[in-house]
Amino acid sequence: MPIATVNPATGETLKTFEALTPEEVxxxxxxxxxxxxxxxxxxxxxxxxxxERAADLLEADIDDVARTMTLEMGKPLKAARAEAAKCVKAMRWYAAHAESLLADEKPEARDVEDSGAVRAVVRYRPIGPVLAVMPWNFPLWQVVRFAAPALMAGNVGLLKHASNVPQTALYLEELFRRAGYFEGCFQTLLIGSGAVEGVLRDPRVAAATLTGSEPAGRAVASVAGDEVKKTVLELGGSDPYLVLPSADVEKAAATAVTARVQNNGQSCIAAKRFIVHADVHDAFRDRFVAGMRELTVGDPMSEDTDVGPLSSEQGRKDLEALVDDAVAKGATVLCGGGRPERLDGGWFYTPTVLAGITEDMRIHREEAFGPVATLYRVDSLDEAVALANDTPFGLSSNVWTRDEDDIARCVRDIQAGGVFVNGMTASHPGLPFGGAKRSGYGRELAEEGIREFCNVTTVWYGA
Incomplete structure (x- = not known):
């Protein structure tokens, strides 16, 4: 894949970049x-x-960097601004909290005495250069949520960004340089995916983090395992969205629209499978479908746009293949189901809701990376939880209910890295984020995230 900025709203190639030579790497x-x-x-x-200086600079640059993100991957401009603002927040959060999160810890006195020590401490030390292999869908946020804790821990970063967001990648390197970091503390590597293995195997690279597809995660984890290097992986998701009998159906349906089409539907943590109890199914369905139909699909640079284009032509083809397979096998299209007729040249897809999903349909198992929702009707909480877990992924989940017993059951039994009750999944610098099963391992953000790339060192003092 060439390293290039291609406007997904028009299909026009705007700027291309040469990959770094081996000597430059x-x-x-x-x-x-x-x-x-x-x-x-x-x-x-x-x-x-x-x-803090980097956060100040980014805050001043928000409008410009938001336009760059929108130009490169098609997210609505208002969403791009919000993403940049979220990055500012995370930078400031880690600037304020890193020291306390990584402060020396004292084991229990009885354990220290039993070990034969006069005293002992546990210390969190940096490990070295960390390679970050990052995706295009949140081209600023995915990087900053790694870079802020890594740099505050004393590590340095090497960014291999997605090939379709090179200008955002280069902006990040320049941002940290302008903030006053030592040369080399954060560098962007404009390289193809084929060059990642060589960088990861280099003995100067201590670890790697990847956000992306399951195949990409397998490839990086395999190389890192061979080199005995730490990795954190955040991979795909097919998050369930459960609506149970006591739910506020109106609020659940309104939130469901946003949860499905955030970032043009191209989010690992977007709700994708809507599992609704029979008691409230029809009321939810009618509101949800109406909300999806009302969305404005169009130019992502317009303030009125709710849903922009998919990031690539191949991405739209992949989504179309999932929908076509489902329809061919009997799924019902409640809204959408194709390309908007009035938008030519870009990679747009109409917000879609499919019902009548069966196990033989690809979309039942595979992640739909675009504004396509699948709607299921269930007759019990047992059936809802079983269906929620009937996926190879386990990134996050959403549960709508006022029943405390239902909440307790879902928190206990849903196999995911997060359970969001009466709200949509979102990441926050103070809350750990990551998945289970084939959605990856390790955690980003919060205390857990900054400690992932630290050498947890036991210091033992004898008499």
Whole structure:
């Protein structure tokens, strides 16, 4: 895949970039190692000042960087601004909290005495350059939620971004440079996917984090495993959205529309499978379908647009194949189901709701990465939970109910990294984020995220 900015609203190639040569990659790896040797010795106070400076610069750049994101991957401009603002928030959160999150810990006195020590502490130390392989769908946020904790921990970052968002990737490198970080603390590697293995195998690279597809995660995890290097993976999701008898159906349906089409439906944590109890099914269905029909599909640069184009022509073809397979096998199209006739040239797809889903349909098992929802009718909580878990993925989930017993059952039994009760899934710097099953392993954000790439060191003192 060429490294290029291609406007998904028009299909026009706007700018192309040459991949780094092996010699240039080597120079950047050497620079990263040198930067790490210096950055790891800085104080939390100094790191916090740098991160706050980066946040200030990004805040000043919000309008420009939002337009770049929209131009490169098609998210509505208002969503792009919100993404940039969220990054500012995360930077400031880690600048304020990193020192306390990584403070030395003292084991229980009885355990210290039993170990034969006079005293002992547990210390969190940085590990070195970390390779981040990042996707296009949240081209700023996915990177910052890795970079902010990694840099505050004393590590340095090497970014291999998706090939269709090169300008956003280069902006991030420049942002941290402008903030005053040592040269090499955060670098963008404009390389193809075929060059990732060589970088990951380099002994100067300590670990890797990847957000992306399951095949990409398998590839990175395989190489990292062979090299015995730590990885964090956040992969696909086919998140269930349960609506149970005591739910506020009107609010659940309105939220469901946003939960499904956020980021043009191209979000791992977007709700995709809507599992609704028979007692409230018809009322939810009517409101949900009406809400999906009312969405404005169009130019993502327009403030009035709710849903922009998919990021690529192939992405739309993949989505169409899932829908066509379902319809051919008996699914009912309640709304949408194709390309909007009035929008030519771009990779648009109409918000769609499918009902009558059966196990032999691909969309029952595979992630639909676009504004397509599947609607299921169930007769019991047992059936709802079983259907929620009937997927290889386990990123997040949503449960709508006022019944405390139902909530307890769902929290206990749904196989996912998150259960959001009476609300849609969202990430926040203070809450750990990650998945189960084939949605990956490890956690980002919060205390768990900053500690993922630390050497947890036991310091034992004898007499």
């Amino acid at each position: 080597e120079r950047r790896l050497a620079t990263a190692e040198a930067a790490y040797r210096k950055h790891r010795l800085t104080s939390f106070a100094d790191r916090g000042k740098l991160m």
